[in-house]
Amino acid sequence: MTPMTAAQASLISCTTCRLVSRNRSLSIKGDAICPRCGAKLAHRKPNSLTRAWAMIIAAYILYIPANVYPIMTVISFGKGEPDTILSGVESLIASGWWPLAVLVFFASIIVPLIKLFGLTYLAASVQCKWQWHPKQRTMLYRITEAVGRWSMIDIFMITILVALVRLEAIATIEPGAGATSFAAVVVLTMFAAMSFDPRLMWDAIEPRHD
């Protein structure tokens, strides 16, 4: 078999069950659907680039309040001490729990940045139809997709802290506005990575089949 993409062969590969089929089965609504699993079919994810850009830009905007506003405030004997994402990592470093500090530093600061810059780079590369290093860019995409969910550590930590520490007058923990923004950044970048279609990077190096 000479190397050929599914699109060049006028075939569609189902993103859910991987069945390769011709675009002939239609649902009642008239959408092309996979004959095996019933998922909607498309040669490439629909509006992939537009959707990815929209979510990347929204994530950039929310990244600012996520880091500026406190994610929680520890109130002990009436005195409040707000914690941001960054100060949370600093206090972990100060407490001497190095492995955990490094882990949280990666999950809360490095991973969101890798995702934001990585996705911007990938989307820009498709937008400008760059031809170089598609293999490395595909690798970057896979990393971006895999690490995304780990940024939720901070959100879960807050959930557990508010559950544990609720001694009204003595000590309570109040979640802050930063937490909502940070959670939104994580979810938006996950959706952005899901809507981005890595196959578009490879289409740029192919002579068009139509």
Added chain:
Amino acid sequence: MKMGNTAGHFIIACQDCDLLHRQRLLHDGERATCSRCGAVLYRKKRNSLDYTLVFSMTALVFFLMANVFPFMTFKYEGRVQESVLFTGVKELFVQDMWAVATLVLFVSVVIPLLKVIGMIYVLLPLKLHHQPWQARRIFRFVEVLHPWAMVDVYMLGVIVAMVKLNDFATILPGAALYSFAALLISMAAAGAALDPHDVWERFDVAKE
């Protein structure tokens, strides 16, 4: 027209670069990678269906235990306070953080549960060469949910929270915390054992 089996060859397209490959029979534990971009095309796992089923059922038991038993006990200045897994979500709701509360509720409770139940619902009858009602749709749904079941990330959040409180209070882990750790392990094992390709192919031969 199905192209899964054309002239005796199964064809598969790389999900990352769309290149077509002819599918070959693999030995247990082997995997096929894309010749152009290096993505994993498919793997062959030993007794995939059995293992996935067993680990999913184990996960269901631990899920129930993790949600029923006390999760952690907090001791500070002579005061003792017990919490369950759900307490965090409830407190977030009480403090008007409904967006975060809903997100946490879904990724740590609802989605893991749906995933485990969906998996058992589809795989158990399939083991007996039978296809349950709406099996394909449900399995498709389970596959889509995959990245949103964040039991593993939650566990790390628990550890970070415990370390943060370690300096000034005493935290006693409850039975639910251990169950939760066991849930994480069984879900990870079920995920590692699952061969979605094999499941989809079984749908083609199983009776509806």
